[in-house]
Amino acid sequence: MTHASPSFDIKQPRALATLAIFLVIVIGVGALIGTQTAPGAWYAGLEKPPFNPPNWIFGPVWFTLYVLIAIAGWRTCLAGPVSAGMGLWVGQMVLNWAWSPAFFAAQNLWLALAIIVPMLVLILAYIVNRWSRDRASALFFVPYAAWVSFATLLNASLIVLNT
Numbered sequence: 001m002t003h004a005s006p007s008f009d010i011k012q013p014r015a016l017a018t019l020a021i022f023l024v025i026v027i028g029v030g031a032l033i034g035t036q037t038a039p040g041a042w043y044a045g046l047e048k049p050p051f052n053p054p055n056w057i058f059g060p061v062w063f064t065l066y067v068l069i070a071i072a073g074w075r076t077c078l079a080g081p082v083s084a085g086m087g088l089w090v091g092q093m094v095l096n097w098a099w100s101p102a103f104f105a106a107q108n109l110w111l112a113l114a115i116i117v118p119m120l121v122l123i124l125a126y127i128v129n130r131w132s133r134d135r136a137s138a139l140f141f142v143p144y145a146a147w148v149s150f151a152t153l154l155n156a157s158l159i160v161l162n163t
C-alpha cells in the first residue's frame with residue numbers, strides 16, 4: 001500500500017511547536033557552524049574549478065535548504081520519531097554539520113570528502129525511504145541531493161586541483 005502523505009495533523013499546536021523546534025535547531029546549528037567556519041584565506045588561496053560558485057551564493061542556498069531539511073525532518077518525526085526514515089534524517093544531519101568543520105576549520109579536503117560522500121548516500125536513501133510514505137518530505141530533499149551532489153563534485157575537484 002502506497003501513501004503519498006502522512007497520517008498526522010500538521011495543524012495541531014503540538015505539531016507546529018515541533019516544527020518551530022526543528023527550524024530553530026537545523027537553521028541555528030547550521031548558521032552557528034557557518035559563522036564559525038567561514039571561508040578564509042586558506043580557501044581563497046585554493047585553485048578552484050571554473051564551475052566554482054561565488055561565495056555569496058552559499059548562504060542563501062544553505063538557508064533555503066535548511067528550511068526544507070527541517071520541514072522534512074519534522075514531518076518524518078511526526079510520522080515516526082523512532083523509524084528508519086528518522087534515522088536516515090539524523091545521520092545525514094550529523095554529517096552535514098560535520099562537513100564545514102572538516103573542510104574549513106581542519107582544512108582537510110580528504111576528510112571533507114570522506115564525510116560528504118556518505119552524507120549524499122544517506123540523503124538519497126532518505127528520499128527512497130520517504131518516497132512511498134511521505135512524498136512531500138522526499139521531494140523536499142531533492143534540491144538538497146542536487147546541491148550536495150554538486151558540492152561533492154566541487155570537493156573532489158578541489159582535491160584534484162590542489163594536491
